[in-house]
Amino acid sequence: xxxxxxYWLREVSAKHNNVVGKKCANLGExxxxxxRVPPGYALSVQAYNRFMKETEATDLLLKFxxxxxxxxxxxxxxxxxxxxxMEMRKIVESIKMPPDMEETVKQYYAELCxxxxxxxxxxATRSAGPVSHPGQYETYLNVSGAEDVVQNVIRVWSSTFNTxxxxxxxxxxxxxxxxxxxxAVLTMVDxxxxxxxxxxxxxxxxxxxxxxxxxxxxxxxxxSGSVTPDRYxxxxxxxxxxxxxxxxxxxxxxxxxxxxxxEYKELPPDKRKIQCxxxxxxxxxxxxxxxxxxxxxxxxxxxxxISGSLPFPESLFLVQARPESVWGxxxxxxxxxxxxxxxxxxxKAMTPTKVKVG
Amino acid sequence: MPEVKKFPYAEEVVLPPELEGWEEMxxxxxxxxxxxxxxxxxxxxxQDKIHxxxxxxxxxxxxxxxxxxxxxxxxxxxxxxxxxxxxxxxxLGCYMYITAVEPxxxxxxxxxxxxxxxxxxxxxxxxxxxxxxxxxxFQRLGKEMESIKVPRxxxxxxxxxQVFPAPRGYTEAYELIESFNTIIxxxxxxxxxxxxxxxxxxxxxLMFVDAARKLFPxxxxxxxxxxxxxxxxxxxxxxxxxxxxxxxxxxxPPVGDVLKQNVSAAEKIERLRGVEAGRAWLEELDxxxxxxxxxxxxxGWYHYEGSWINKMDVPFSYLKSYVERxxxxxxxxxxxxxxxxxxxRIVREYKNLIKTEDDKKSFDDAYKVVRTIYRYAExxxxxxxxxxxxxxxQKIGEFGNILTKSGVLKKPDxxxxxxxxxxxxxxxxxxxxxxxxEGAPPRAKYWMAKAEKREKILEAAKRWTPVPGLGVPPEExxxxxxxxxxxxxTEKVGEWLKGAVGEEVTVIKGFASSAGVVEGPARVLKLxxxxxxxxxxxxxxxxxxxxxxxxxxTKVKAAVTDIGGLTSHAAIVSREYGLPAVTGTGxxxxxxxxxxxxxxxxxxxxxxxxxxAGA
Numbered sequence: 001x002x003x004x005x006x007y008w009l010r011e012v013s014a015k016h017n018n019v020v021g022k023k024c025a026n027l028g029e030x031x032x033x034x035x036r037v038p039p040g041y042a043l044s045v046q047a048y049n050r051f052m053k054e055t056e057a058t059d060l061l062l063k064f065x066x067x068x069x070x071x072x073x074x075x076x077x078x079x080x081x082x083x084x085x086m087e088m089r090k091i092v093e094s095i096k097m098p099p100d101m102e103e104t105v106k107q108y109y110a111e112l113c114x115x116x117x118x119x120x121x122x123x124a125t126r127s128a129g130p131v132s133h134p135g136q137y138e139t140y141l142n143v144s145g146a147e148d149v150v151q152n153v154i155r156v157w158s159s160t161f162n163t164x165x166x167x168x169x170x171x172x173x174x175x176x177x178x179x180x181x182x183x184a185v186l187t188m189v190d191x192x193x194x195x196x197x198x199x200x201x202x203x204x205x206x207x208x209x210x211x212x213x214x215x216x217x218x219x220x221x222x223x224s225g226s227v228t229p230d231r232y233x234x235x236x237x238x239x240x241x242x243x244x245x246x247x248x249x250x251x252x253x254x255x256x257x258x259x260x261x262x263e264y265k266e267l268p269p270d271k272r273k274i275q276c277x278x279x280x281x282x283x284x285x286x287x288x289x290x291x292x293x294x295x296x297x298x299x300x301x302x303x304x305x306i307s308g309s310l311p312f313p314e315s316l317f318l319v320q321a322r323p324e325s326v327w328g329x330x331x332x333x334x335x336x337x338x339x340x341x342x343x344x345x346x347x348k349a350m351t352p353t354k355v356k357v358g
Numbered sequence: 359m360p361e362v363k364k365f366p367y368a369e370e371v372v373l374p375p376e377l378e379g380w381e382e383m384x385x386x387x388x389x390x391x392x393x394x395x396x397x398x399x400x401x402x403x404x405q406d407k408i409h410x411x412x413x414x415x416x417x418x419x420x421x422x423x424x425x426x427x428x429x430x431x432x433x434x435x436x437x438x439x440x441x442x443x444x445x446x447x448x449x450l451g452c453y454m455y456i457t458a459v460e461p462x463x464x465x466x467x468x469x470x471x472x473x474x475x476x477x478x479x480x481x482x483x484x485x486x487x488x489x490x491x492x493x494x495x496f497q498r499l500g501k502e503m504e505s506i507k508v509p510r511x512x513x514x515x516x517x518x519x520q521v522f523p524a525p526r527g528y529t530e531a532y533e534l535i536e537s538f539n540t541i542i543x544x545x546x547x548x549x550x551x552x553x554x555x556x557x558x559x560x561x562x563x564l565m566f567v568d569a570a571r572k573l574f575p576x577x578x579x580x581x582x583x584x585x586x587x588x589x590x591x592x593x594x595x596x597x598x599x600x601x602x603x604x605x606x607x608x609x610x611p612p613v614g615d616v617l618k619q620n621v622s623a624a625e626k627i628e629r630l631r632g633v634e635a636g637r638a639w640l641e642e643l644d645x646x647x648x649x650x651x652x653x654x655x656x657x658g659w660y661h662y663e664g665s666w667i668n669k670m671d672v673p674f675s676y677l678k679s680y681v682e683r684x685x686x687x688x689x690x691x692x693x694x695x696x697x698x699x700x701x702x703r704i705v706r707e708y709k710n711l712i713k714t715e716d717d718k719k720s721f722d723d724a725y726k727v728v729r730t731i732y733r734y735a736e737x738x739x740x741x742x743x744x745x746x747x748x749x750x751x752q753k754i755g756e757f758g759n760i761l762t763k764s765g766v767l768k769k770p771d772x773x774x775x776x777x778x779x780x781x782x783x784x785x786x787x788x789x790x791x792x793x794x795x796e797g798a799p800p801r802a803k804y805w806m807a808k809a810e811k812r813e814k815i816l817e818a819a820k821r822w823t824p825v826p827g828l829g830v831p832p833e834e835x836x837x838x839x840x841x842x843x844x845x846x847x848t849e850k851v852g853e854w855l856k857g858a859v860g861e862e863v864t865v866i867k868g869f870a871s872s873a874g875v876v877e878g879p880a881r882v883l884k885l886x887x888x889x890x891x892x893x894x895x896x897x898x899x900x901x902x903x904x905x906x907x908x909x910x911x912t913k914v915k916a917a918v919t920d921i922g923g924l925t926s927h928a929a930i931v932s933r934e935y936g937l938p939a940v941t942g943t944g945x946x947x948x949x950x951x952x953x954x955x956x957x958x959x960x961x962x963x964x965x966x967x968x969x970x971a972g973a
């Protein structure tokens with residue numbers, strides 16, 4: 001029996017990192033833990049493997065590379081890598097999936113349409129590397145129809161040949177023609193607003209706070225730093241919103257049905273500076289984030305989307321969760337030291353408070 | 359933006375001409391002086407809006423004199439907080455200014471450190487027992503003050519009992535002089551007791567704030583306030599008794615009905631006497647009246663505020679609204695269990711967020727220290743400023759009466775126009791006049807003219823707005839009260855400076871004392887009696903608030919004060935009632951007008967004037 005290469009999200013968990021890639025494994029973990037995650041399925045690393053090996057892809061790529069010579073450490077050769085990337089992606093994207101794979105991907109998509117009750121369901125095809133390299137590979141949003149899903153899965157695979165990735169692999173002496181990744185096919189949330197949650201205040205490492213960033217439209221706007229998001233800091237214990245910065249968000253990342261592309265659309269002036277989350281959404285996101293952190297046991301960096309068509313709180317979806325990278329990794333040293341209450345009192349009694357003016 | 363780095367020195371302050379002669383009301387050691395100029399100018403003085411928000415009547419000034427000694431000595435000579443010294447006072451234009459005295463020489467700090475280490479742990483280890491002893495001796499002192507006999511009037515001839523079987527040897531003339539001396543001694547002693555544990559309670563609080571801040575850099579003071587708040591403290595008892603009396607009233611319908619009527623308290627009491635259930639209810643009221651109705655209608659610091667016991671309209675108006683609310687099925691009591699449970703939950707969850715075992719232990723220990731003693735801050739307040747001051751004012755009223763009957767005062771309250779060193783002169787004058795026999799006049803005209811003049815000066819002082827600070831703001835403050843109670847911090851002084859240069863202010867910053875955000879119309883309460891004007895849904899803006907206002911907090915949306923930190927009354931009560939509060943703004947009552955629409959954010963400590971009244 002051939003190795004399994006496609007999974008429903010609920011079939012995977014954190015321990016499947018190397019099978020389906022980190023993002024898929026974490027989404028599976030979240031789904032199984034009862035968090036609201038958009039329904040979807042994952043193509044494993046084995047799927048990439050099969051595609052590359054059972055089709056003429058590998059041969060063609062190796063053949064192309066045998067004639068390609070450039071120095072990844074030489075900035076002057078960047079242009080050469082760019083041309084190579086275009087060529088390699090063209091090769092990959094023009095190849096068809098093995099017929100049984102294509103059939104299965106379409107079947108899963110059909111089932112997803114059935115589960116969600118939508119014909120030609122919009123999905124996102126997201127890359128999921130076994131080691132996390134955020135932003136390195138690509139993600140395609142608002143993909144609709146079985147044919148397009150298949151084609152966009154291939155596009156995600158082919159994004160392992162984007163310029164920065166092939167340069168990076170060449171530099172590390174890794175095979176340039178091959179870098180297996182997983183792909184997540186996730187139901188799109190019709191995002192009214194979206195953003196990122198940190199379960200630690202990224203400004204000062206205060207673990208009693210949750211920091212939430214939010215902007216209108218899809219989360220890519222916040223994740224990529226293309227807009228200045230609204231920002232909230234909420235106390236984990238009292239659930240009070242302690243800081244609230246409403247920014248001029250400028251534009252939103254939205255789907256243009258005419259071009260069938262995602263694009264930045266300028267917000268009307270009266271919408272740019274209004275708060276894009278309701279307070280109850282902020283509080284609910286905080287509660288969810290606390291649970292996610294408790295589930296994984298360390299500070300988390302979470303991406304969320306809020307559906308514009310579903311009622312609160314069913315409208316809140318998690319689309320990513322990973323360990324927070326700055327404070328989460330710091331070793332926790334004792335701040336106060338082991339002191340008795342009286343020692344602390346004596347210290348305080350000895351320290352004057354500075355009062356500065358002007 | 360105009361920049362000011364200093365406030366005027368005392369001598370540079372221009373007083374209104376109507377205040378001329380104000381100095382003679384206060385003893386010379388309480389005035390700014392040429393002979394102490396260097397020392398005075400080295401210190402930064404600010405107006406004490408907590409204890410002296412209004413012009414100071416000379417006899418009411420006795421509490422200030424007493425606390426200057428008492429507060430300071432516990433820091434400098436008893437518990438010896440090493441780098442801290444006392445708080446000094448000066449009068450200027452009838453308002454009181456205070457300063458934290460500069461730190462002592464290094465050698466003294468060392469010496470104090472040794473004593474602190476020896477004396478302070480003992481207090482924390484034995485606090486429960488020490489509190490019981492404190493309360494017992496304090497109640498004894500109060501009863502002693504109550505038992506002072508002030509002659510109602512001079513008798514024409516002393517009665518026979520004072521001659522037979524053996525002459526007593528002294529008369530009413532002596533009794534009058536002695537009883538005043540006694541009451542002065544007792545009030546000073548009471549104020550000695552007042553600070554017995556307060557400095558340590560505040561120090562413990564500041565220590566806990568520091569520890570919590572180190573662990574959680576963003577922790578709000580309002581959250582810390584919730585962690586340390588005691589629920590079952592004496593200061594809340596009077597209100598609990600009102601709730602209990604209200605519940606008693608509604609199960610005896612005639613009583614509840616009378617309490618709801620729109621007549622004076624005296625009339626209600628009369629009507630209750632007419633029915634049996636009413637008499638039983640009044641009996642219950644009488645049983646708890648002393649001490650629980652010995653609550654000042656204000657702060658307890660001014661004679662004209664009155665107490666529930668002699669202004670029964672105040673507690674009866676609260677009873678009326680409680681009865682009405684009970685009949686609507688509302689709950690009137692604060693739930694002590696809920697408050698305690700919420701407090702424990704917050705502490706527990708915060709502790710769970712701490713990563714290392716060492717820190718958990720230190721946090722636990724720090725918390726235990728603050729919880730041990732912190733309730734003193736609310737407990738002592740009832741017994742001293744409310745219960746004892748009520749007794750004091752009643753007794754002083756008796757001295758006022760005899761001075762009036764003897765013709766040297768126009769009305770009993772005029773006694774407050776003379777300071778505690780002068781009152782004995784008036785008493786001696788009438789005693790002498792009585793002793794001399796018929797027709798020997800006291801200096802009635804002299805005293806009355808003095809009283810009249812002083813009354814006018816105080817009226818003028820009330821209309822004058824004193825400058826918030828005098829001199830150059832300091833670099834550091836090591837005196838726990840200054841930081842904690844008066845809330846003098848960098849930001850605070852900066853805000854005061856802003857107010858001092860008269861900028862148009864629409865955003866006011868203070869302490870985030872009780873979380874939440876609301877919008878509503880302002881009710882500025884500059885004078886204590888304005889509290890009766892408060893309408894439901896308003897935001898009260900006051901120099902500071904008083905415990906007897908507690909029932910007002912059930913109808914307002916938020917509270918904003920000029921002065922006071924997180925443990926000020928407004929902060930505590932707002933947290934109890936779940937209202938947003940911003941305290942210690944320094945300038946709220948001078949910037950905000952009644953009717954302005956405010957947005958109060960008790961989580962960030964920011965008050966915004968959204969719309970000016972009439973705009």
